[in-house]
Amino acid sequence: MLILAIDSATPVAGVALLDGNKLLKEEFSNYKKTHSQTLMPMIDRVLRECECSIDDLAAVAISAGPGSFTGLRIGMATAKGLCLASGKPLVTVATLDALAYNVLRSQDLVCPLLDARKQEVYTCFYDVSAALPRRLVEMSACSPVEFVEQALHLAHKFGREKILLLGDAYYPYEEYFQKTLGEKLLVAAPHLMYPRAASIASLAILKLEAGEWDNLFSLRPHYIRLSEAEYRLGKGAQ
């Protein structure tokens, strides 16, 4: 069962091709270029090298957010285009779930952090002691201060000795996290800090097997936040 996974939720662009539980190829790029220019050529390289075409796929998977609004839309528009043309199912995976899946079988409280601008982070708290990451709370956008408060609270509540942070929003607040979390703080290894298309593909296979694919005609990214204009109008959540 071939799954093509696409991720452009953060400054990282990633494409992976997974055959069942065998990763065939993964491209990862965290270097300047814009996703709109790099993503399709990456997809083409991955498929070509593995002598596959879109027709050979069982499904296309996409990280559905949270993340950069524009980045999410580039990835999702690409996935929708591939799936509409080919009739393949589109499977979404939450960006934070995929990040948490980078560090499994751990007794720590695992907290992925993505840059949400405006001095905030997108985050969630996970139990990763089993085969799959399990969200302990809802995904949200919050300040680093609120994040640390909640991390300490949840670590206490669930009896976790260590709090493991990963994701690109760790670095801008590194000093603050070191100061406030002290001995409890763990940080993922550099190669596990970022969303990986391979993680998205692995989670997507499970969803596909469970029949959980998405409707191309109504699917939208999981932004968490309203647009500025909607905030000002005081509209309900999207």
Add this chain to the structure above:
Amino acid sequence: MRESLILGIETSCDETAAAIVRNGGEILSNIVNSQIDIHQQFGGVVPEVASRKHIENIAGVVHRAFSEAQLAYSAIDAVAVTNRPGLVGALLVGVSFAKAFAYALEKPLIAVNHLHGHIYANFLEHKDIEFPAICLVVSGGHSSLLLMSNQNKMEVLGETRDDAAGEAFDKVARFLGLGYPGGPAIQEAATKGKAGQLQLPRVFLDRNDFEFSFSGLKTAAMNQWNKLQRRGQANVYDMAAEFQAALVEVLVEKSIKAAARYQVRTIMMAGGVAANQELRNLMLKKTNEAGLKLFYPSLNLCTDNAAMIAANAHYHYGNRSFAPLSLNAYPSLLSL
């Protein structure tokens, strides 16, 4: 020219659109999903809100274009998409979708300049357009005069220095409390008033170039309106009529001047503001007096649509001028 059946995709502003056109002239389907009622509550197009609607609607709109044309996806020869100018976040949805859709179907991809697309709306309805021609493209996003020497050569003669014509309509309409979108609102109000009762400047008309400026006109209208209100003499209908006249006269005079300067016998109008009745009437009168031929699209092809994108792409298809998978979107007009 090679035969072609082209899917066009357009997401540069607040319309999610897809169309299928044969040979640049025959519309098989033309789907436009307008977000106008959503942006109305904000008093104008909000880029992030527009992009969010585009990603939600794009697959459905493209699918409908095929089902109305009663075609399978694989029946098309190429996928064309607007990649400039426009709101970048909005353009990126169409560009990303189009690239992937074309790739999965193994069809060539064609990048279309939105401004050129507007001009090609004329070729969907008029089969007897002669070159060279002067093209006036006026909408919420553009006010440009172009010289079109033939199907493959277009040159910008002049552009607006500040607000586009449609933008000026929107801002003044909002200021006068006439609502959004401003073009139709001012046109409607103007029918109840009379131009010439008030005096607004014909900006740049004295200049010997083909540049426009509508920000000065907008400011003059607002200042005069404030004064009139203080004196208790404010008549919104006369103001709307005078504002519309001041804007339309400049557009028409400059187009006629450009035709004379470049010894051109044809004028084409395009873009949302080309739907303005006063502009159509005055341009018809002046082109008749000057012995010029005038073309403009019907109302639904003046505003943003994807049929015009597919129509323009037909000529790129003939030249085999295809875009790479690395195609990007750009806010600016700069030629490709």
